[in-house]
Amino acid sequence: MRKILAAAATLGLAGLGVIVPATAAQASAACDTAWRNAASGYFYAYDYDSCSGTLGLDDDNDANWSDTSGSFQSGDNDDAQSILHKGTSGMAVKVYRHASYGGGHTCLKKSEYYMDDLTGHTYTDGSGVNVSISSHKWVWESDCGKFLNS
């Protein structure tokens, strides 16, 4: 397996070896490796399937992936094709279709590790998650999957 360390170095992610899958059989293996090397307490999003091409990592919320603040900026908007969760606490990461936590949403819970291909995943408004994430925040797990909660 070929490690593309240059990309990781450019992004300042020393030690994160991103493995480009040669075949689909390696798809999950690549995310497994990314997960194993990920820093605890962080949410990661990737430009491509199989946790390759890191767009950014965040232990914070980011209300707008298309602005110039936060861990995800401008070109990251509507770009993520796979995501990963390495929080050690019991929180989930809620990703949204629009900025300011608007539009449909979906959650990646701690126990779910990663989504190695967002194609086929849908937001609560029925639209697709792939190349469509515009904001994210950390939430309690029970905040996920409810239309009303008061």
Place this chain on the structure above:
Amino acid sequence: MRRAFVSACAAALIVTFTAAGCTTSTSERPGPAQPQRDTAAKSSRSEGRELTDAERVLVQRAEQLLIKECMEGEGFKYWVGPLPTVDDLKGGGYVLTDADWAKRHGYGSRLEEKLQDAQRSDPNHAYANGLPQKERVRYGKTLEGGPSGGMLTAELPGGGTVQTPRHSCLSKAKEQLYGDFETWFRAEKTTTNLTDLYVPDLLEDKRFVSALKEWSACMREAGHGYADPPEIRAELPELTKGLSPDASHAVEVKLAVDEAVCATKTPLSATAHALDEKYRDELRATYGDAIATYEHMSLAALDRAEDITGDMA
């Protein structure tokens, strides 16, 4: 091409696990003997229901205590928490309907900040990131498992699949709480991902659309021109930009209270709750087994959580 292959792979995994007995029904599954089966049976006799927020917090606390016990057994340090309060678990829905909550928290910005601080300052992160590389890998594998121990795959109702490792301190804690981790994982993934299937229809339901119009008119009377609650959330950062924390909170509270008051003064709250229940009930025809399993296992976990937090607290 690649996607087709991945889908086929996921399907094969599901078939394998189903053949091994991982259906969503607890009652008919032969499987290995479950020491907690008595409690599950006791709870399943009562009518199924979702846990209250206070009960969820208790179960979460018990889960953390079990994880701590497991991690310490493997030679690691582990800190329980952070844990939510009941107020933390409200406010994230489509519309606020609790004016008292809104008065205390607005749209919950301060609660979110508190959550952020708790997430960032979780001592477990610093501890794990400070371990030597080899131990850090073992920590991650012990806490959350790894692919070498086998992965469970669940298909989400709206499409896509999620995976989780079979063996870890996390899965062990859930196994102790819920009785059977595989069954719980599948039932939980199905039940907590049903919104994708009905919320788009609900939002277009003419009863909802009509109630929303009344809410919007009520808001206009209160001095806010919004067509729906998501519009307020989208505009909130702009509305509070450059304000002091106190002034920002005041703007948020005023809007949030008006939103909640208008929701209960007009038919919006009642209609949204009734339709939410109606649409979810309709999905029971397809997902009823998973929902029933989820509810019964949650109640069984609550019984155990009461014992665990009593013994280990």
